[in-house]
Amino acid sequence: MSSIKDRNGMDLTEAEDIKKRWQEYTEELYQKIFTNPDNHDGVITDLEPDILECEVKWALESITTNKASGCDGIPVELFQILKDDAVKMLHSICQQIWKTQQWSQDWKRSVFIPIPKKGNAKECSNYRTIAHISHASKVMLKILQARLQQYVNCELPDVQAGFRKGRGTRDQIANIRWIIEKAREFQKNIYFCFIDYAKAFDCVDHNKLWTILKEMGIPDHLICLLRNLYAGQEATVRTGHGTTDWFQIGKGVRQDCILSPCLFNLYAEYIMRNAGLEETQAGIKIAGRNINNLRYADDTTLMAESEEELKSLLMKVKEESEKVGLKLNIQKTKIMASGPTTSWEIDGETVETVSDFIFLGSKITTDGDCNHEIKRRLLLGRKVMTNLDSIFKCRDITLPTKVRLVKAMVFPVVMYGCESWNVKKAERQRIDAFELWCWRRLLRVPWTARRSNQSILKEISPGISLEGMMLKLKLQYFGHLMRRVDSLEKTLMLGGIGGRRRRG
Template structure:
């Protein structure tokens, strides 16, 4: 690069604040390269007010600032680095890093069959990390969609934004797709409406040289009204966009991408602070004026106009009626970081059927974030093999041995460690199971033929023909997939495999079981930050399991005759029978030990657990880790962004269920002798169906005799979560439960705590002081 002596360029002034009235005016500086640089070879600045046909920029600065006389002759190939660019202000902040591919794509719709898989194939072929989508026609901002396709191992996560007005007409809708790398760096998800949404990604560029604080990447996906829309609609869009940009932090690197329906044409020399001069030649529209004015107001630079490419690689939209090409999709970045963009061009050869091209920008910026490993656990399904089961039992017996432990905590820690080692030895670690995709290889081959077609006008007939073939083939694949699923359901139902049957029903029902990505705080305001959403869930469930204590507690009577119950420590027979009652398909607790590991542990495990439970029986104290639980929110009904519409399922260690089962089996005979006949709940052999039968018979008799019937139904809010534990133990003792059992139950509820598992992460630990587990 040949550089001349620099004059007082704004990037070399003492002030780093780039305000609108001090933006440098850049020239093209195009030698043999394709890039319109942000440097200037002019010595005089023309004020923007003197530019003809530019009515939307009357208030920009007309100051004649000194400029730089440097000419840049660098090559703009995708592999070039920008580390040596002298125009990068404070270039030591941003050093050459692994490029980030950021795209903008109007997909027209993601509701058609196979369109989401085509999008995943397109992102995989172009190695796109972040993609801003327009016209998704999906309006749900609380859901996360996994984009998959045959032969792709990369996971793509789609978040969409919409509103009720767009949902009613089935139009608009925006979204952002992230790869695993970008998902690991996600800090905020900000859905606005059917035209705007944004994400904040954690970057790796320091705010200052000696600061550990990093700059974040603030990516906005936008879909502007068409040029023929009313001024009111356009004003509302740009007002909302300005509000969204102002919500970014001062240290954020802002990237604005989307379909703006704006033709800006070739920018003049005095407009070089807003973009390059390599845009597709066209008459500037009103939307183009508005976009340039917005860039000037918010110090944004149109990178989509800054690189010299052929007309085919510059145009972004093809008219279906006239066949003409226009550049209406754009990507803009913060002005200070304009030279970090290595390239920006359009791609027409994609798998997605759209009249828009995919605009791809390569940014020299590395995201920061640790990728979460998928929660695979142990491959316990292999225990169905008798040989694997035998290896597990033998290894567990060897690991347990005859180690002496001083207290119950160490004893349980030894058993848990032995079970993990034996299960890992026999079963091995679990793996992520990728479901077989429903798209056939025949459909993929037709899609590839269509993608390889030239973009010339004479190939339109062949392109439409192949698109019809793709649609027919995808519909056929979808129908075959449904037939295969129905056959699998029939086989599962005939063989009595209810677990497999209901899993197939859940997977194909379309019902969403995941937690909303747009949770609100207690004041009803949406929470965009992921960590703040985790904290909100912890706050909500802490309130749910920490109700105020009872004001009045009935004193314990000393004249109550205790129940006749065996007070002997648990025997091996009791432990074995309670383990046998465990259900295999239940989820593991915080110790990550599923029930099947207890059921197949053999005689050695039964002996070790019996010894542990005998010590607990004697000391009336359980291991401290047994007091922890994992809380999983399950949606009930109502608005999905309200925490109160979710029910918390507590996952406790399986071994505590064994102890509770022993206590229950000993207390059940005595309880049955003292309970009222009208009580049908929580009794063996009886249930709600008995009460319904009694009520129906009663109504029939009353109707026959023409007698009025008055019924009262009570639904207690948080009935089991609000139980005062002190009153509970006092009531149990007053009913006649032996003190030994009361003490053991009290130990199960002492120092209890919980953590919420949501969004693939765990919240902070909090205490729970009320309710039953």
């Protein structure tokens, strides 16, 4: 970054000024919220079972390699090469932390790297900060996560699919498509509110988080370990002009920490419980069950059969969110409805009503038609294919390798979320045409050349077609759902909704 804007919009070009601006911005972003002080002091004596060497070995082996190291500069590969010696050393350190609940300061430090998002690259707010933390600390964090997971799974409902084993974005995409399709089939109006929080993960109040963990039955020993990990956190920002001074982190869950998704999910669950979403009658009733929200971490979707019910749900969630420090981004919060709507205003800002919405990377429309999403996916696939042109022109790369590249880098972009698509004849033709366009571009064969599609496919020998891959994914997902017992996805796929179909 050659220049950056200060808080007044003036361009900064000097290296020291840019570093100071980044430190100023991140310090403000993570500045401590002044709430009731944390009066906890001392060491917990009622400890959970000791850490075993086999836990350390498992944690060390499960850490992803080829990642940038933290401030200590020690990569995890070094520990993995040392094998048993590293396991014994790390076990001793982890066991000491487990008993004393005191963390090494190096394990509390993070190095922030700003990565540009959309918008003006001179604005600090248009950057996402990723963090590098000590690889050795990840061993302890993995063990702590495994101990926490049993409690987290008991507390989270099935409408929360974010960062949970066996769940993913495809499940929530399928859920919302099935809800829209059933509502349309039985002539039901349906209203959605896609909530966007302003920097949700960075606004978590630490003292409130410990209170929430206590209320949800997390053992005092684990809470004390987490509290002491978060106390006295430090960070620096690495820019193209060097690193800033170290500064304190006063709020938000830790960046790049494997515990953060679990902690945030519990934080969000506390909001929804206090909003009374489980007790309210507002929502969509399918197979005798009332569904009024779908969640993927901080991405929250509220739904109801009337505009009044939806507005009531939204105001309850907004009120409870603000109590724990999370604020709605009204500009990015959207309403999507199949029935009539009126203009909504919240805190003087109008909530936009849309006819389609990009939900977890997939385009959802009010009519439930997948045609728009399929066209969008094919267009995204074309862009990826075009970006790979320089590789396809290289004569040193063999044809089979290029074919594998297309299948690994282009086709997955097109197939994202296809498990819940309703593909008609026209869409199948578009998919087949796209696949042949890819193979012709790969072979540098223009459409004007007198070559049949059969000759192209014979030269490529792609095996299963793109449409066949999609069908395989759909069947695998169907089998996966049918083997589940009482899952939300199975209920929404097979369950009935009240109402009457259209004539004919």
